[in-house]
Amino acid sequence: MRHDPSVAGPTDPRDDAELLRAHVAGDPAAFETLVRRHADRLWAVALRTLGDREEAADAVQDALLSAYRKADRFRGESAVTTWLHRIVVNSCLDRARRRQARPTVPLPEQGAGEPVAGGEDRDTTLTVRAALAELPPDQRAALVLVDVYGYPVADAAQILDVAPGTIKSRCARGRARLAARLGHLRNQEPSPDVTSGTARPRKEAP
Amino acid sequence: MSDTARPDDASTGVDVDLVADYQAGVLAGTPEEARVAELIATRPEWSDAAQALADADRVVLEDLAGLGAEPAPMPADVLSGLVEAIRAERSAPSSAAAGGAVVGFDAARRRRVRRARWVLGAAAAVVVVALLGLVGTSVLHDDSAKQASSARSGAAPTSTAPHPDLGPNNQPRPGLAGPTLGASGTDYTPATVVRVVRASGGSSLGAAARGQVPAQLDRLTRPDQLDGCLRAIAAGHPGTPRTVDYARFRGAPAMVVWLVQNGSSGMIVAVGPECGPDDPHLVYETVVLGAHETTPK
Numbered sequence: 001m002r003h004d005p006s007v008a009g010p011t012d013p014r015d016d017a018e019l020l021r022a023h024v025a026g027d028p029a030a031f032e033t034l035v036r037r038h039a040d041r042l043w044a045v046a047l048r049t050l051g052d053r054e055e056a057a058d059a060v061q062d063a064l065l066s067a068y069r070k071a072d073r074f075r076g077e078s079a080v081t082t083w084l085h086r087i088v089v090n091s092c093l094d095r096a097r098r099r100q101a102r103p104t105v106p107l108p109e110q111g112a113g114e115p116v117a118g119g120e121d122r123d124t125t126l127t128v129r130a131a132l133a134e135l136p137p138d139q140r141a142a143l144v145l146v147d148v149y150g151y152p153v154a155d156a157a158q159i160l161d162v163a164p165g166t167i168k169s170r171c172a173r174g175r176a177r178l179a180a181r182l183g184h185l186r187n188q189e190p191s192p193d194v195t196s197g198t199a200r201p202r203k204e205a206p
Numbered sequence: 207m208s209d210t211a212r213p214d215d216a217s218t219g220v221d222v223d224l225v226a227d228y229q230a231g232v233l234a235g236t237p238e239e240a241r242v243a244e245l246i247a248t249r250p251e252w253s254d255a256a257q258a259l260a261d262a263d264r265v266v267l268e269d270l271a272g273l274g275a276e277p278a279p280m281p282a283d284v285l286s287g288l289v290e291a292i293r294a295e296r297s298a299p300s301s302a303a304a305g306g307a308v309v310g311f312d313a314a315r316r317r318r319v320r321r322a323r324w325v326l327g328a329a330a331a332v333v334v335v336a337l338l339g340l341v342g343t344s345v346l347h348d349d350s351a352k353q354a355s356s357a358r359s360g361a362a363p364t365s366t367a368p369h370p371d372l373g374p375n376n377q378p379r380p381g382l383a384g385p386t387l388g389a390s391g392t393d394y395t396p397a398t399v400v401r402v403v404r405a406s407g408g409s410s411l412g413a414a415a416r417g418q419v420p421a422q423l424d425r426l427t428r429p430d431q432l433d434g435c436l437r438a439i440a441a442g443h444p445g446t447p448r449t450v451d452y453a454r455f456r457g458a459p460a461m462v463v464w465l466v467q468n469g470s471s472g473m474i475v476a477v478g479p480e481c482g483p484d485d486p487h488l489v490y491e492t493v494v495l496g497a498h499e500t501t502p503k
Contacts, residue, residue, distance in 0.1 A: 028296055031292060031296075032289055032292050032293070035288065035289070035292065036285070036289075039280040039285055039288070040278070040279045040280050042280075043278065043279070043280035043281075043284065044278040044279075047278055048273065048278070053281075053284075054442075057281075057284045057287070060280075060284070060288065061284075061287065061288050061291055064288060064292070065291055065292070065295060068292060068295055069295070124269070124272070125272070125273060125276060126493070128269045128270070128272070128273050129273065130493055132270075132273070143270060147267060147270040147271070147274075148270045148271070148273050148274040149274050150271075150274060165232050168227075168230045168231065168232045169226075169227050169230065169232045171230065172226035172227055172229065172230035172232065172263075173223050173226050173227070175226070175262075175263050175266045175267065175270075176222050176223065176225075176226040176259055176262075176263070178266045178269070178270075179259065179262035179263065179265070179266050180222075182265075182266065182269065184261075184262035184265045184266060185258050185259070185262045
């Protein structure tokens with residue numbers, strides 16, 4: 001589910017900005033239409049950023065209700081979808097930072113109704129998710145947006161409200177950290193705290 | 207980035223973060239760019255690290271793209287809870303300003319959580335069925351017609367006797383379906399729990415059990431109490447219970463449960479003596495991946 005911005009859903013010809021304006025003007029169904037249009041993308045980012053279904057559900061709900069209430073403050077300086085993502089990702093980061101302060105562990109994402117990959121794919125996915133969950137929240141959010149879901153660096157920078165260079169750095173450092181944790185670096189054993197039964201053979205030096 | 211550096215980085219002084227930034231073009235036009243370029247060109251350890259990182263980066267990008275290709279639609283119960291919350295907000299716009307909308311939001315959240323629990327409960331049906339099967343089987347072993355009738359009819363067992371899977375002195379009986387129950391006497395720690403539980407292999411836990419069930423965990427040896435506790439665990443954790451050890455965790459009485467998915471992956475959770483249907487009283491949990499595991503930071 002790579003990033004593919006859309007301006008209008010199949011059931012409502014209005015674009016995102018028009019829907020938001022309609023909501024502010026009192027259209028009772030406009031915000032719900034907007035939410036339904038972007039629900040899957042927002043959910044995917046929240047789920048991969050938090051790694052926990054219930055936390056992601058709470059973060060998304062908190063964020064979108066907040067967006068509902070403060071829609072009149074949207075100034076159109078970014079796309080509506082970027083604004084929604086920013087609110088959702090910030091809600092996720094707040095939760096991730098709070099959780100980081102507690103002695104806890106990555107929780108399972110899997111919940112009812114979610115597709116389950118099988119066999120080796122499932123193990124690989126679990127391994128990557130687990131390693132991702134151990135990154136600092138800021139690095140994780142950047143990686144989820146850019147490298148997992150393909151958002152342009154500029155969009156991720158707007159969503160996270162940092163410079164594009166910061167996004168690039170967070171992604172590069174995050175991938176370096178993942179490489180170490182997943183055992184992908186040559187001449188390096190997998191990190192003892194996150195290792196994989198499915199780690200690929202390390203490449204030989206050319 | 208010392209915690210992500212290669213093992214020899216401390217001795218070689220290679221700054222992996224700096225190399226990563228350099229390769230990502232983050233340092234372009236800065237004095238650091240020329241400095242790192244020179245280090246990579248002139249110092250073998252920097253050159254090796256840069257090459258290794260470049261190779262690994264391609265693999266990690268594939269891993270992450272693979273994760274992104276996995277479908278992750280918003281679950282129906284989450285979407286309906288969200289829509290419900292928005293409608294509640296919409297129906298009480300004036301109270302929102304006064305803070306009343308929080309009530310609607312919280313109510314919606316509670317409904318969502320209840321629904322999610324119901325759905326999760328349905329998803330855990332396999333576990334529950336397995337547990338009922340375990341109780342039924344155990345009851346038959348216990349030769350108690352009354353309990354057998356209760357278990358077969360699906361009614362909640364009401365026995366206050368220790369779990370029938372536990373033999374004399376609360377030692378587990380071998381050869382029954384469902385999780386193996388044991389009382390190993392182990393005092394687990396985060397550092398040892400995965401290794402020790404996995405080493406037990408499940409089936410050998412019973413044979414290895416020599417200890418007694420800690421008194422505070424007696425309640426959880428009763429089938430109805432154990433079932434309620436395992437239901438609560440199943441609501442928040444995937445997998446089927448393979449072993450249950452009435453033991454200790456960091457010195458305190460705890461029931462340590464190994465949940466298995468896809469053969470050997472899954473989770474290990476430790477719950478406190480208060481574990482029950484509404485709250486597992488989670489003490490600790492860790493993900494187990496194949497032959498290895500992830501542990502908390």
